[in-house]
Amino acid sequence: MSGRRYPAGSLIGLDPSDQRPLLARYDLPRAAGAITRESLAQRSSGGLWRWHELLPVQNWEAVLSLGEGATPLLAAPRLGRRLGVNLKVKAESLNPTGSFKARGMAVAVSRAVELGARHLVAPSAGNAGGALAAYAAMAGVTATVIMPADAPEPNRVEVLATGANLLLLDGLISDCGRLSRLISEKTGAFDLSTLKEPYRVEGKKTMGFEIVEQLGWRVPDAIVYPTGGGTGIVGMWKAFAELEALGLIGSERPRMYCVQSEGCAPIARAFAEGSRFARPWEGAHSAAAGIRVPSAVGDFIILDALRESGGAAIAVPESEILATQPRLSRLGFGYASLETAAAVAGLEALVASRAIVGGEVVLFDTGAGFKSEPPTPSRAEVIPNDEGFWREKLLPNLGRAT
Numbered sequence: 001m002s003g004r005r006y007p008a009g010s011l012i013g014l015d016p017s018d019q020r021p022l023l024a025r026y027d028l029p030r031a032a033g034a035i036t037r038e039s040l041a042q043r044s045s046g047g048l049w050r051w052h053e054l055l056p057v058q059n060w061e062a063v064l065s066l067g068e069g070a071t072p073l074l075a076a077p078r079l080g081r082r083l084g085v086n087l088k089v090k091a092e093s094l095n096p097t098g099s100f101k102a103r104g105m106a107v108a109v110s111r112a113v114e115l116g117a118r119h120l121v122a123p124s125a126g127n128a129g130g131a132l133a134a135y136a137a138m139a140g141v142t143a144t145v146i147m148p149a150d151a152p153e154p155n156r157v158e159v160l161a162t163g164a165n166l167l168l169l170d171g172l173i174s175d176c177g178r179l180s181r182l183i184s185e186k187t188g189a190f191d192l193s194t195l196k197e198p199y200r201v202e203g204k205k206t207m208g209f210e211i212v213e214q215l216g217w218r219v220p221d222a223i224v225y226p227t228g229g230g231t232g233i234v235g236m237w238k239a240f241a242e243l244e245a246l247g248l249i250g251s252e253r254p255r256m257y258c259v260q261s262e263g264c265a266p267i268a269r270a271f272a273e274g275s276r277f278a279r280p281w282e283g284a285h286s287a288a289a290g291i292r293v294p295s296a297v298g299d300f301i302i303l304d305a306l307r308e309s310g311g312a313a314i315a316v317p318e319s320e321i322l323a324t325q326p327r328l329s330r331l332g333f334g335y336a337s338l339e340t341a342a343a344v345a346g347l348e349a350l351v352a353s354r355a356i357v358g359g360e361v362v363l364f365d366t367g368a369g370f371k372s373e374p375p376t377p378s379r380a381e382v383i384p385n386d387e388g389f390w391r392e393k394l395l396p397n398l399g400r401a402t
Helices: 028-034 037-042 047-054 077-083 101-114 127-139 153-161 173-187 200-214 231-245 266-273 299-309 318-330 338-352 387-398
Strands: 073-075 086-091 119-123 142-148 165-169 222-226 255-261 312-316 360-365
Touching: 028 047, 028 231, 047 101, 047 200, 073 200, 077 086, 077 338, 086 200, 101 127, 101 200, 119 127, 119 173, 127 142, 127 153, 142 153, 142 173, 153 165, 165 173, 173 387, 200 231, 222 231, 222 338, 231 255, 231 299, 255 266, 255 299, 255 338, 266 299, 266 312, 299 312, 312 338, 318 338, 338 360
Parallel strands: 086 360, 119 142, 142 165, 222 255, 222 360, 255 312
Antiparallel strands: 073 086
């Protein structure tokens, strides 16, 4: 990162100087006067917006909320006993759009619209697109979502039902990202791609705030997180630093573990190689659409956090992910997503390798299982992965934001 600073009051994406992610900074000494254990205990409602002093939205009237955040931290004694750990599950599937993506989009859409955006665009494996569409509808602005053609059908329906533009692309999410960038450049839409703007990560960091508060103002021994773009890892690592600056925790940190599929594991490969940056994954494939991300913009931030924490990144076989999903239901997890199943398979591998031995482990249930359903025919037309077509046929018909 360049270390340059930019005004908070204008829409901005990546750092213009190096095209790296930008992170929001706050007046933490001032925030410390308002955010105390006692004051937070009195804020009995408000979801993630209980932490508004550490979120970028300036005007409370600009806040868009469907009740996101404040998800429970549930004990998982049956699986925990089997693995020899004190296992707790952060139930992000209970967010209003069925996944943790509601956190990032609630904050990002609120702030972008507050700063004047009227057309929002983003690539999505599924859940982020549904969340963007929901909050854009609440704000009354235009949203365009680009998904791979094989994105789960429930995600497609969610986008269409909320009135957003849905583009299905014959390609991977990285290709969807290229089209999102082109639409942004040509129509003036604000690009909400993962870590290509500074607001989504601010919503995701509230997961870290909540874990610490729910554990009685301490961090767990380890956090296991299914990882695609990795915004949650970046956000939680930032959250712990902010909590320390506020005097709410000390310097202790949980060991952070990323779990990916062997069909798409750029972070796990870079970690094993000792690299700070992750090479794009060729031929990416995984039934767990949310972690099928060939290249993460914040790769170096994720890898730094893993290494500083003493954690790791691992990849699990696709067969294990698919077998674990129904097994979780029988273990009392409810109907978990394939991404959550990947995290559990990763935890089992970490225990088997003795990377994790006992202790308190928080595992992320990132989405509801019904959102992992395989695709069926949709009324949204699939467009070719061809930039010439995008420029000559798609963009002229998409129109400019109004």
